[in-house]
Amino acid sequence: MKMKFTADIIIGTEVHVQLNTNTKLFCSCATKGEDIPNSRCCEICLGMPGSKPLVNQKAIEYALKLALALHCKINPDVIFSRKVYFYPDLAKNYQITQFEVPLGENGCIILDSGRKVKIERIHLEEDPASLIHPAGMEKSQYTLIDYNRSGIPLCEIVTAPEMHSPEEAREFMNKLKIILQYLKIFDENVCVIKADANISIKESGYIRSEIKNITGFKEIEDALLYEIQRQKKAIKDNEKLIQDTRGWNPDNKTTIRLRTKETEADYGYIIDPDLVKIDITEKFVKDIQKEMPELPEQKIHKFIHTHKINEQDAKILAAEYILAELFEQIAVEVSPQLAAKWLRRELIRVVNYNKMNFSQLKIDVKHLIELFSMIEKKEITETVGQDIMNQLIIKQFSPKEYVEKNNLKTVQDIAQLESLCKEIISKNAQVAQDYKNGKQEALHFLIGQVMRQMKGKADAKALKEMFEKMIKDE
Amino acid sequence: MAILKGQRYYKLKLSIDNNNYQEIKMITNLHNHIQAVHNQSIDIVEYTAKALEQAKAINKEYNYFTTISEELALSQAQNLKKTPTGRLAGVFLSVKDAICVQGVESTAGSKILKGYKPLFNATVIQRCINEGAIILGKTSQDEFGFGGFAVNTEIVPKNPFNKDRVTGGSSGGSAGITQKADFAHLALGESTGGSIVNPALFCGVYGLCPTYGRVSRYGLLDYGSSLDKIGPMAKTIEDIASLLNIIAGHDDKEATSATQKTEDYTKYLNRPVRKMKIGIIKDLFGDVFGDGVDENITKAIYKKIEQLESEEVICEEVSMPITNKYGIPAYYIIATAEASTNLAKYCGIRYGAADDLKSNYNEYFTKFREANFSKEAKRRIMLGTFTRMAGYRDAYYTKAMKVRTKIIEEYQHLFKKYDALISPVMPMLAPKFSELEKLTPAQHYMADIMTAPPNLAGLPHINVPIGMHNDQALGLMLTTNHFEEGKLIQIGSAIR
DSSP: OOOOOOEEEEEEEEEEEEEOBBBOOOOOOOBBSSSSSTTTTTTTTTOOOOOOOOOHHHHHHHHHHHHHHOOOOOEEEOOOOEOOOOOOOOOTTTTEESSOOSSSEEEEEOTTOOEEEEEEEEEEEEEEEEEEEETTTTTSSSEEETTTTTTEEEEEEEEEEEEEEEHHHHEEEEEEEEHHHHHTTOTTOOOOOEEEEEEEEETTTTTOOOEEEEEHHHHHHHHHHHHHHHHHHHHHHOOOOEEEEEEEEEEEEEEEEEEEGGGOOOOOOOEEEEEEEEEEHHHHHHHHHHHHHOOOHHHHHHHHHHHHOHHHHHHHHHHHHHHHHHHHHTTSSOOOHHEEEEEIIIIIHHHHHTOOOOOOOOOOOOHHHHHHHHTTTSSSEEEEEEEEHHTTSSSSSOOOHHHHHHTTTTTOHHHHHHHHHHHHHHHHHHHHHHHHHHOOOHHHHHHHHHHTTTTTOOOOOOOOOOHHHHHOOO | OOOOTTTTOOHHHHSSSSHHHHHHOOOOOHHHHHHHHTTTOOHHHHHHHHHHHHHHHHHHHHOOOEEEEEHHHHHHHHHHHHSOOOOOTTTTEETTBBBTTTTTTTTTTOOGOOOOOOOSSSSHHHHHTTTTTTTEEEEOSSSSOOOOOOSSSSSSOOEETEEEEESSSHHHHHHHHHHHSSSEEEEEEEESTTHHHHHHHHOEEEEOOOOTTTTTOOTOOOOOOTOOOOEEESSHHHHHHHHHHHEEEEEEEOOTTOOOOOOOGGGGOOOTTTTTTEEEEEGGSSOOOOSOOOHHHHHHHHHHHHHHHHTTTTEEEEEOHHHHHHHHHHHHHHHHHHHHHGGGGOHHHHHHEEEESSSOHHHHHHHHHHHOOOOHHHHHHHHHHTTSSSTTTIIIIHHHHHHHHHHHHHHHHHHOOOSEEEESSSSOOOOOOOOOTOHHHHHHHHTTTTHHHHHHOOEEEEEEEEEEETEEEEEEEESSSTTTTHHHHHHHHHOO
């Protein structure tokens, strides 16, 4: 049956997420640890004759959490099938996956525009081994196989063809990533996320290409942008497009044809007779639901309505699980508005400056609370606060003790400040005159001079008022 | 207990001179043998040497073994001499080649697994070793269990009563050595569609195929995973019960392993059968195999039915129209579909035989599989692959799965009324190799008409030997409801 499309661009994706379980999907080998090739495998993930798989209950729980978070209908049975194809990365020459009945169906992710992208199915399967071509994919005379990856649980998320731009595809992936973070079933530093994307355009009558194996979140947008251009150019050049499967080369940012539809594999699925049906009881689902954390949408709602911060801040904080967590803990101790402002502006700034991601962040929330409350009580200036933030991300220390030790408290002595201002004005008479003549920047210079001498410990706002008054009164 | 580590060589050190050990009189009774080991009245190392010698001599004539695991057996015997414990202490165990024994070549009778020495013991093997059993060797079989006559392999076992006849299959080697071994001996067979009871019949021994899941499949080289069952083979029904006691029970390494509680099966031996009800599957005594069932079989079985009736067992004729019409096709579709996926892993890369890794992967594995699978294996892989392809899947594989459910229902309906069902095991008596050659593959498959259905339904069944017709063994098959192995032992021990 041909679908009736009307949009200019039609995109659908299949995303594979490595789940962050301790052990593999069908054996007790570790999913992470030493990277010596073939050090984390056993008779089961090597497909040794006579070995039999056993399902990792944790992987089912993780996948179930994701299915619930994506608003899927949960099927009452988990059934595994064998997908048969001969490839050297498959220990058994078949992959254990779910075919007939997926774990979850009919879910969605809501984009910022409010549009829903339908999730057709979510299922569990085993990751194949990794193939290593020592001299590169094309030139290598031989291939090495590393089974450390063989059997790591993968969750596949299949969307309906309901995205209409590469940007939307990227947004979808980002939204998915945030949910994975919240559920704590995916570790950005260890787990791999890959996508296959289907794309077709109106001009061709929606003849679709499937791009395989796009790794990471940004690549998907690039790959789709390239593919749209390629398809449009082909039509312009009067080339006939045919349905095909293509590979994405991230190095030169192009796609190449792998195969056409005529050579599409027939996997000959059968239900895996080595495994038994696992019941997903209502009670089990309820227990999982109880364990489910608040998700981004719920957090945003709470931030706006309970913590009374603005929508934009709420969305930015909720988009990083760790930021959201920090905010909630800090907002109990200091003003939520101040916390929101400092987290979204200053913490993000230093994280980006240090080229880190939030999952690598080692910061003690107690220290942030100390810092923010000193700022709130105007015990330190924002300048001092920013400086402490710069350091807090590198090493852990108590901002309170640091301020005391280094005598960084805001100078409250008005007389001292006034005499300093006077001194600065007399030293920079011309600048003061410039300000008097209407040059606003001149005032900033003067304030800067005081700040320098005070090592940032003066309240900039107070200084400004002081200078204005003095120059006016002169 | 003794597990062979790697390939260490154990030298046989005999404490007595060779002449004495030649003089040893083996104890054939299992119970007496185990007692003698326990109270150390025999030197189990000497006995093992003797058993190995006898096994080798038998093997020379009859081809029952693919490997005689001499080193392992002697090392186990030496350990046992030090610690003479276990419910199978010193009992010699022959193992169907498809069941993994750590460090001992396990090929399921296939060229493609030449040299494969498993790194682990099958659960059944570990349990037997833990009870002091001594592994004699791996027995010959149809490649991967593909056959009912044990001829689809390189080492073809011969019938213990007449070397021109077949042992039956696929567990032919296990059945043959069980008949010929003149010492305390047990064997493990495996059945997918009849491979325990069929060779047990032709070799005149007991063979019990348990309920699917009753005995762990961990470490079994798969044929059809939803059908495969490991079971005991022995000369007496007492020994069948003893071995079943050890191998039955849940295994947390295997997902399809049953969690139902096990019983002491020896308690069922010689239990009164009065007032029990048995259904005689009358369709299986009729014209089911061209010329019909061999009349000698029918006569012998009805004689035993009369004996049971004289002991007030209620025997009634029953009919199983769906089962007997669709059992064979459903069985062959499911078994080959599963087999074609189970055998996909054999591609000459990770284990077993291998060629020079030249050419590309596709060329390599295609050539390798072509050269190392037998004709019958290829036939079943092709058949099984066809039935699960898109476009045919619903018409064959999916339909066969539905038929399977219907067949189970037909059995369950009868088991509401009957304790057991009785039928022939095979439509013919042990044929000669020369007679087999005349059969087409379809006729070969049809010969499983009695055994495929209980296997398809996962029901326990047993071959009970009931005498000889000239040089051909006679037997009957009893089938009971799931997890009622006890009743098989009970009724089986009543038929003498």
